[in-house]
Amino acid sequence: MTGYDALAEVYEWLISDAKLTPAEFAAAFDDVIGLLPPNAHVLDSSCGTGQLAVGLAGLGMQVVASDASAVMIRRTEKLAVELAASLRTVRAGWHELPDHFDDASFDMVFCVGNSLHHAEGASGRLAALESMSRLLRPGGRLVLTSRTWELVRAGGSRLDIRDQLVRRNGRDALVIYRWEIAPHWEQEHHIEIAVARVDADGSVLVRSELLSCWPYRYDELGSELHSVGLRVEKSTFDPEVEGYMVIATKA
The missing domain is CATH 3.40.50.150 (Vaccinia Virus protein VP39)
Structure with a gap:
């Protein structure tokens, strides 16, 4: 996993x-x-x-x-x-x-x-x-x-950017999903998730990860x-x- x-x-x-x-x-x-x-x-x-x-x-x-x-x-x-x-x-x-x-x-x-x-x-x-x-x-x-996953695959490879900031504990962040949809169901797919958090001093902390997945x-x-x-x-x-x-x- x-x-x-x-x-x-x-x-x-x-x-x-x-x-x-x-x-x-x-x-x-x-x-x-x-x-x-x-x-x-x-x-x-x-x-x-x-x-x-x-x-x-x-x-x-x-x-x-x-x-x-x-x-x-x-x-x-x-x-x-x-x-x-x-x-x-x-x-x-x-x-x-x-x-x-x-x-x-x-x-x-x-x-x-x-x-x-x-x-x-x-x-x-x-x-x-x-x-x-x-x-x-x-x-x-x-x-x-x-x-x-039937819906996810139907949407194809794409970039999904949330249309509003998410607030947690007084701090805002922008959440982004990037989908890499393989041609066939049994192949390895990828989701890259990025969170860009705006801290109180105006600095931006970005954390992202490319995750492997196998849909069904x-x-x-x-x-x-x-x-x-x-x-x-x-x-x-x-x-x-x-x-x-x-x-x-x-x-």
Whole structure:
């Protein structure tokens, strides 16, 4: 999985206003959180800067936050300390998770933030899903969010510049996405994300990173989930909407 180390310092400018705080991020998943038993064991398997993991811990869950990026893990730990949230962190990519946990350790695994496309190709994606499935207890659920890659690919290679500044903690930033769309689905694609932050003294801090990704069709994802023992229970997929959520249950 690709790192995000360069973007970790400015990652809050990439999070939507509605999910900026841990409580708000967790509230976005109220429907699935309501399915959990008391004192549930939950894994946030691509935790980023920790908003969701810390939000879940604030609800009294036993939370583990994992990420392939050491910098993201440090930011998650810092946020947990700031909000006095109790959680465990593990630096690991998806394929490494079974090295850290016994099978059937969790009631729910989250893989959100449009992260799965960083798994390398169909084989890497299947290995990631297999790892997450192994960690779920029977009847446990995987909660996954994804870009609608059918729409992304239809737009072709392009430069997307946000039409307004994003304000976080009194500072503004301009967010830019540059898409490199390969000719074929199975080929490596690229997204370059740049955040230009304007500091109080007028100086501009720019952080950018070129990220590899391997897109997938919605139907392809459904077949892969089924192949690792997960049944799609709910999906918000709409081919005309930019993103969707899938909830899949372990048989």
